[in-house]
Amino acid sequence: MSALHAAVGITQGPGETANSYVFIARDPHNHLRHGEFVYYQAEERMVLGRISKRELARSLPDNLLADPAVSPDHLAGLLGLDPPPSGLYRLSVSLLGYLDKALGFVNPHALPVPGTPIYLAADAQLTALLSRLSAEATGAVQIGSLLTRESGRVPLQLDARGFTSTHLAIIASTGAGKSYLAGVIVEELMMPHNRAAVLVIDPHAEYDTLEDLQRLPQFAAADYAPQVQILRPADIKVRMSSLEIGDLRYLMPNLSEKMHNNLNRAFKDSRSGARARGRWTFQHLREAITKPADDTPEATTDPTVGALLWRVEALAENKLFDADQDLKLGELVRPGLCTILQLNEIPEREQRVIVATILRRLNQARMDTVRGRTVRGAENYLPYPVFVLIEEAHNYAPASDDIITSAVLKQILSEGRKFGLGVGLISQRPGKLDSDVLSQCMTQCILRVVNSVDQARIAESVGSVGRDLLDELPNLSKGQAIIAGASVNTPVLIQVRTRLTPHGAPDPDAPSQWRSYRNDEPPEPHPARGIPPGAYPVLTFHEDDPF
Amino acid sequence: MQIGTIVSSRSHTLYTCRILGRGEAAEAFSPADHALGTLVGMRLEDVTLVAILTDTQLYNPDYGSRSPRITQPDALAVFAPDYLDELATLVELTVIGSLAEDGSAQQGCASLAASIGTVVSTLSEAEFDAFHTAGGSLRIAYLPGLLANPQPQMLQVLTRLLAVLAERYPDEAPSLQLLADDIAWRTSIRPLEARL
Numbered sequence: 001m002s003a004l005h006a007a008v009g010i011t012q013g014p015g016e017t018a019n020s021y022v023f024i025a026r027d028p029h030n031h032l033r034h035g036e037f038v039y040y041q042a043e044e045r046m047v048l049g050r051i052s053k054r055e056l057a058r059s060l061p062d063n064l065l066a067d068p069a070v071s072p073d074h075l076a077g078l079l080g081l082d083p084p085p086s087g088l089y090r091l092s093v094s095l096l097g098y099l100d101k102a103l104g105f106v107n108p109h110a111l112p113v114p115g116t117p118i119y120l121a122a123d124a125q126l127t128a129l130l131s132r133l134s135a136e137a138t139g140a141v142q143i144g145s146l147l148t149r150e151s152g153r154v155p156l157q158l159d160a161r162g163f164t165s166t167h168l169a170i171i172a173s174t175g176a177g178k179s180y181l182a183g184v185i186v187e188e189l190m191m192p193h194n195r196a197a198v199l200v201i202d203p204h205a206e207y208d209t210l211e212d213l214q215r216l217p218q219f220a221a222a223d224y225a226p227q228v229q230i231l232r233p234a235d236i237k238v239r240m241s242s243l244e245i246g247d248l249r250y251l252m253p254n255l256s257e258k259m260h261n262n263l264n265r266a267f268k269d270s271r272s273g274a275r276a277r278g279r280w281t282f283q284h285l286r287e288a289i290t291k292p293a294d295d296t297p298e299a300t301t302d303p304t305v306g307a308l309l310w311r312v313e314a315l316a317e318n319k320l321f322d323a324d325q326d327l328k329l330g331e332l333v334r335p336g337l338c339t340i341l342q343l344n345e346i347p348e349r350e351q352r353v354i355v356a357t358i359l360r361r362l363n364q365a366r367m368d369t370v371r372g373r374t375v376r377g378a379e380n381y382l383p384y385p386v387f388v389l390i391e392e393a394h395n396y397a398p399a400s401d402d403i404i405t406s407a408v409l410k411q412i413l414s415e416g417r418k419f420g421l422g423v424g425l426i427s428q429r430p431g432k433l434d435s436d437v438l439s440q441c442m443t444q445c446i447l448r449v450v451n452s453v454d455q456a457r458i459a460e461s462v463g464s465v466g467r468d469l470l471d472e473l474p475n476l477s478k479g480q481a482i483i484a485g486a487s488v489n490t491p492v493l494i495q496v497r498t499r500l501t502p503h504g505a506p507d508p509d510a511p512s513q514w515r516s517y518r519n520d521e522p523p524e525p526h527p528a529r530g531i532p533p534g535a536y537p538v539l540t541f542h543e544d545d546p547f
Numbered sequence: 548m549q550i551g552t553i554v555s556s557r558s559h560t561l562y563t564c565r566i567l568g569r570g571e572a573a574e575a576f577s578p579a580d581h582a583l584g585t586l587v588g589m590r591l592e593d594v595t596l597v598a599i600l601t602d603t604q605l606y607n608p609d610y611g612s613r614s615p616r617i618t619q620p621d622a623l624a625v626f627a628p629d630y631l632d633e634l635a636t637l638v639e640l641t642v643i644g645s646l647a648e649d650g651s652a653q654q655g656c657a658s659l660a661a662s663i664g665t666v667v668s669t670l671s672e673a674e675f676d677a678f679h680t681a682g683g684s685l686r687i688a689y690l691p692g693l694l695a696n697p698q699p700q701m702l703q704v705l706t707r708l709l710a711v712l713a714e715r716y717p718d719e720a721p722s723l724q725l726l727a728d729d730i731a732w733r734t735s736i737r738p739l740e741a742r743l
Contacts, residue, residue, distance in 0.1 A: 063729040070722050078722050080654060080688020 007117035021111045023118045036148045037121040045098040052468035053092035131157035141188040147493040162487030163443035164422035172447030177479045192221035198338040201390040205344040206504040239326035241279035281323040282316035356404045366419035385420030393425035394432040413440035430457045443485035448476040553665040566636040584707040602639035643689035652681035654688040702734040
């Protein structure tokens with residue numbers, strides 16, 4: 001690609017780091033912003049870099065800028081500088097390299113020599129350089145456009161092949177737009193050119209507006225119509241036999257040592273018995289608990305057994321667990337179907353068990369299918385990749401605790417690539433998210449983060465984003481994001497595109513709601529002042545009042 | 548109106564002018580006509596060098612060689628009349644530009660130089676305006692060069708000049724005031740900053 005525009009500056013020399021250089025520019029139109037892309041020509045190659053620092057090299061003295069009524073340009077003209085000089089800027093550039101179609105950006109490990117002209121990359125050049133895929137190519141996920149350019153001029157396509165295999169993290173402070181961005185990604189995945197199998201773990205019931213995409217023409221094709229199914233708490237069932245001993249322990253906290261032993265023994269007995277007679281149920285577990293062990297003939301009279309039974313009974317009465325019914329994987333996820341699993345109104349512990357069992361089953365099904373251990377028609381046959389988007393991910397892989405979902409998430413994050421199980425983690429508190437989990441997400445979408453602990457966690461877990469971009473985190477506005485990692489050629493600042501479906505979690509307008517609230521019940525008459533029924537109470541103050 | 552002649556120079560832009568003495572001037576002039584900060588012209592063939600008066604010295608070659616009694620002016624007129632003619636007022640002129648016959652002006656260092664005996668005249672109001680507004684708007688491109696002059700009185704010279712300009716070109720008063728404020732800061736506050 002050749003230089004299409006006039007040079008915007010001249011290289012001064014090497015920068016502060018081995019991978020940066022400095023150029024000098026006038027920039028009268030303020031085009032050379034922080035995060036903007038510039039390049040120089042090295043033989044036939046276009047070596048791209050990103051502006052990481054902008055300093056004023058020369059300007060009018062401070063004293064001459066003291067009166068807002070006097071224009072600095074006018075003053076400069078008065079002093080004989082005509083046309084008035086614009087400021088002179090010293091711009092540091094982090095070298096990205098030249099684009100090799102096979103290798104991505106290749107660092108030339110050589111800086112431009114002093115005097116080399118620097119060019120501003122054109123919109124078309126950037127469109128081709130930053131995204132791996134063209135719009136509407138299979139796997140293209142258009143999430144927005146380059147922030148430093150006019151909206152929509154340089155669209156950015158994430159490569160879904162990147163984040164559905166090596167996972168995705170969406171991180172932002174509350175209200176910065178993370179669920180909005182997640183909605184955009186789901187929309188793109190459900191487009192005719194992608195037709196993805198998506199499962200959304202939705203603890204706040206804020207993704208149900210995605211249902212509208214079934215009716216929008218942008219998502220339809222001659223041979224394709226996306227489906228969105230919303231599973232509400234009452235629809236969700238967990239088959240007892242899918243529970244592991246860890247799940248049972250988690251659902252029945254504060255067991256004594258003896259109870260643990262009894263439960264372990266009973267669980268093993270139930271499961272081994274189930275191999276002969278089919279799935280185990282709570283009835284089998286009850287029987288196994290009350291069945292005396294070889295060395296404890298009086299087990300049935302043991303108060304520990306009674307207490308354990310009581311807890312198992314309580315669990316058995318929970319409508320979430322069922323002896324036979326389960327969410328069938330083939331109905332839960334399939335290409336062209338987005339399933340939204342609404343977990344609101346479900347206690348946190350049970351939410352975690354649901355997520356753990358589903359993730360475990362998906363992982364096992366993909367492993368068995370890829371390794372040929374299952375056949376078409378079997379319950380765990382899943383012959384396509386799946387992408388699972390998990391809201392409030394810090395609740396499922398907390399930094400401070402190792403809970404039942406942590407292990408399965410870590411397993412999927414480390415092995416999921418081989419089996420086509422991708423995970424997207426969404427969190428507003430990266431500081432509370434397990435650092436191993438976060439660092440395994442190779443594509444990062446980071447929106448505004450103000451909390452310094454969260455910023456530090458991002459810096460230590462997200463190596464692909466340079467320090468200069470991370471410094472931008474507290475300055476990002478709503479809907480602006482840093483995108484980095486395996487799904488883009490280089491980290492970029494973007495403005496997230498407008499969603500096609502309505503946003504499910506808009507900020508509530510409390511003052512408007514207060515103001516529009518009208519109590520239909522007529523107020524009680526005031527006991528002292530006797531305000532007549534039907535009139536709304538009005539407080540009046542008199543000079544004689546003690547206040 | 549002629550007020551003096553060039554008698555020497557220290558550089559291409561710094562000239563010494565002897566102010567005309569008694570009986571030498573065709574028109575009478577007052578000390579205000581060669582006050583510090585006054586703009587004067589040095590007429591060459593087809594161009595006038597414009598200079599600003601930046602210093603004054605009094606020349607008194609035989610000071611102290613006579614008794615106090617006869618050094619009074621009345622006594623000198625009787626006892627040493629030639630000596631009175633040797634007393635002189637010398638002023639330093641810094642060239643700040645040139646004014647051509649066609650009315651075009653150039654501010655800054657002029658390419659031409661004056662010679663010994665070049666007549667120094669006060670600048671008429673028309674010449675003053677032509678020099679400053681030749682391009683259509685006020686221009687004082689010579690100011691940075693004068694600011695670079697290390698003489699201690701230079702900042703006061705410029706303050707006075709800016710006040711004159713502000714009075715003459717009231718539309719530019721805010722800009723000129725900003726420059727004057729900057730100079731006032733340099734003359735009044737910066738010396739204190741260095742000492743305190």
